[in-house]
Amino acid sequence: MDRLAHLGKKLTNVTTLRNRHVAIIGGGYAGMAAAVALARNDIKVTVYEAGKVLGGRARQLEHPQLDTALDNGQHLLLGAYQTTLALARLVNPGTAAWLRQPLQLHTQNGLQLAAPRLPAPFNTLLALLTAKGINASQRLAATGFMMHQRLRGFKLTQDITVAELLIGQPPHLIKSLWEPLCLAALNTPIATASAQVFLNVLRDSLTRSRQDSDLIIPTIDLSAFFPVPAADYVRSNGGDIVMQHRVRSITTSDTGGYLVDGAQYSDVICAVAPHQAAALIAGLPALMPITEQLNSYSYQPITTVYLQYSPHIRLPRAMTGLAGTIAQWVFDRGISHQQHGLLAAVISTAGEHSKLNHKALAAHIVAELHQTLATPPDAIWHQVVVEKRATFSCDTHLPRPTQHTSLANFYLAGDYTASDYPATLEAATQSGVKCAHLILANNTTKP
Numbered sequence: 297m298d299r300l301a302h303l304g305k306k307l308t309n310v311t312t313l314r315n316r317h318v319a320i321i322g323g324g325y326a327g328m329a330a331a332v333a334l335a336r337n338d339i340k341v342t343v344y345e346a347g348k349v350l351g352g353r354a355r356q357l358e359h360p361q362l363d364t365a366l367d368n369g370q371h372l373l374l375g376a377y378q379t380t381l382a383l384a385r386l387v388n389p390g391t392a393a394w395l396r397q398p399l400q401l402h403t404q405n406g407l408q409l410a411a412p413r414l415p416a417p418f419n420t421l422l423a424l425l426t427a428k429g430i431n432a433s434q435r436l437a438a439t440g441f442m443m444h445q446r447l448r449g450f451k452l453t454q455d456i457t458v459a460e461l462l463i464g465q466p467p468h469l470i471k472s473l474w475e476p477l478c479l480a481a482l483n484t485p486i487a488t489a490s491a492q493v494f495l496n497v498l499r500d501s502l503t504r505s506r507q508d509s510d511l512i513i514p515t516i517d518l519s520a521f522f523p524v525p526a527a528d529y530v531r532s533n534g535g536d537i538v539m540q541h542r543v544r545s546i547t548t549s550d551t552g553g554y555l556v557d558g559a560q561y562s563d564v565i566c567a568v569a570p571h572q573a574a575a576l577i578a579g580l581p582a583l584m585p586i587t588e589q590l591n592s593y594s595y596q597p598i599t600t601v602y603l604q605y606s607p608h609i610r611l612p613r614a615m616t617g618l619a620g621t622i623a624q625w626v627f628d629r630g631i632s633h634q635q636h637g638l639l640a641a642v643i644s645t646a647g648e649h650s651k652l653n654h655k656a657l658a659a660h661i662v663a664e665l666h667q668t669l670a671t672p673p674d675a676i677w678h679q680v681v682v683e684k685r686a687t688f689s690c691d692t693h694l695p696r697p698t699q700h701t702s703l704a705n706f707y708l709a710g711d712y713t714a715s716d717y718p719a720t721l722e723a724a725t726q727s728g729v730k731c732a733h734l735i736l737a738n739n740t741t742k743p
């Protein structure tokens with residue numbers, strides 16, 4: 297099946313749609329996904345991006361002192377992220393933009409599992425049954441948990457926390473498997489994380505098709521991975537990208553449609569982060585309930601510590617888990633990005649490390665890696681990137697607004713909008729494509 301079919305090419309009734317001009321506010325993954333899906337259907341779009349670089353929370357980091365392209369944070373995708381991968385393939389034809397490998401988790405001094413090349417769910421069940429670093433009863437408990445959830449369709453009658461969901465699982469299994477998985481997927485501690493969203497991720501990545509559980513690591517920077525070639529695609533389909541323009545005002549227009557900083561549009565897609573959306577839509581009284589919802593959100597940080605060693609330093613694999621350390625995962629950018637000797641250590645959520653300054657934190661991580669992975673005792677240089685609002689805290693019962701709002705022709709895109717997924721690239725791109733579909737379906741003459 298054409299993986300791009302769901303992007304909506306091509307409409308038959310385009311007469312009224314041709315008169316539309318859609319303003320998209322925000323050039324992150326959500327905004328650029330909407331822009332590509334609309335441009336693909338010959339709808340005129342103008343994207344406004346406040347920053348110098350496209351990509352928002354998944355972007356290339358500007359760093360004048362270094363000639364190495366860094367990202368604002370190391371990202372990992374799953375094979376289940378089909379919308380993001382289809383879009384990246386569409387705008388990057390012929391580019392090997394990612395490294396794909398079957399599910400495997402290698403935790404230094406801890407859990408080790410690898411999925412055999414079998415159809416799902418047997419690949420994951422067998423991976424659990426043969427895992428190293430946990431004993432036989434823990435292996436059975438993990439497998440039993442997955443089979444039980446599968447029988448229940450990965451559905452809860454009422455949302456609970458992941459910690460509550462895991463009651464009855466052996467403590468060592470929670471520490472070595474479920475907790476790291478929850479942090480990696482939801483970036484939220486198990487004590488508050490939504491069990492339903494966690495189960496959605498397990499369902500889609502571990503039980504649908506074998507490829508859905510694949511781990512996907514971009515091999516190019518995160519702006520080049522999708523948003524920058526997406527902008528080229530949009531321009532070549534008649535759209536505009538306005539960089540370094542922070543939209544200040546959105547009002548309804550007397551002649552119908554909307555005024556975005558004074559410019560007239562038929563439709564608006566607001567594709568900014570949730571804390572930014574709350575401020576941007578505050579001038580539209582009909583959206584007050586959404587503003588109130590968004591103001592109740594809390595956020596989780598992600599810290600990435602880049603460490604450059606001598607180019608011959610190489611880890612056994614592109615991604616390694618760490619146990620009992622501040623850093624939870626370490627990525628070898630030599631394997632993924634050909635940036636030899638460059639490691640990216642990732643720390644989800646807040647913790648003791650938040651009290652350290654960048655230099656002290658980098659020194660601590662260098663020491664951790666030296667101890668656990670036998671890397672050199674010193675790095676040549678380091679770069680610490682702290683994203684304080686990396687993701688919304690994916691807690692139980694979090695209200696997530698739909699892409700469709702009570703205002704005609706006004707849509708919300710972004711990882712925080714209604715989705716089965718936590719704050720991820722996939723939630724973002726799916727929401728953008730959904731907004732595009734709503735506009736494409738709304739082919740009335742009304743602006």
Ligand SMILES: Cc1cc2nc3c(=O)[nH]c(=O)nc-3n(C[C@H](O)[C@H](O)[C@H](O)COP(=O)(O)OP(=O)(O)OC[C@H]3O[C@@H](n4cnc5c(N)ncnc54)[C@H](O)[C@@H]3O)c2cc1C
Nearest residue numbers: 322324325326346352353369371372543686710711720721
């Ligand atoms: C460090 C880090 C690590 C992460 N790791 C992963 C991972 O491994 N896997 C994964 O799937 N996800 C990961 N995420 C989450 C993922 O990056 C986000 O879910 C996704 O990028 C959100 O995209 P978005 O388009 O919804 O929002 P954003 O990326 O926040 O985009 C919003 C855009 O709007 C722009 N903007 C804001 N206000 C205005 C305005 N007034 N006018 C014009 N433009 C404006 C902003 O500059 C920004 O470019 C990570 C995030 C971070 C920060």
